[in-house]
Amino acid sequence: MHSHRINHDAAQQKTPLSPDKQHKENFHCRCINEDPDNQQRVLALRYLVYCQERNFLPAQNYPDGKESD
Secondary structure, three states, X not given: OOOOOOOHHXXXXXXXXXXXXXXXXXXXXXXHHHOHHHHHHXXXXXXXXXXXXXXXXXXXXXXXXXXXX
């Protein structure tokens, strides 16, 4: 059996982050329209996920390999 020790003092000293601060620390957001190359990569990724990986949309409807809604 494994024994796990919990440092209760350390856990109590850490103040939980507000949801807004958690979001800012864990995510970096940017608009895909700021960089045309990035926008094309995003549309190609959408195609891969929605059309090829998940078969959610028919791939033949996107002959350029880019999906957008």
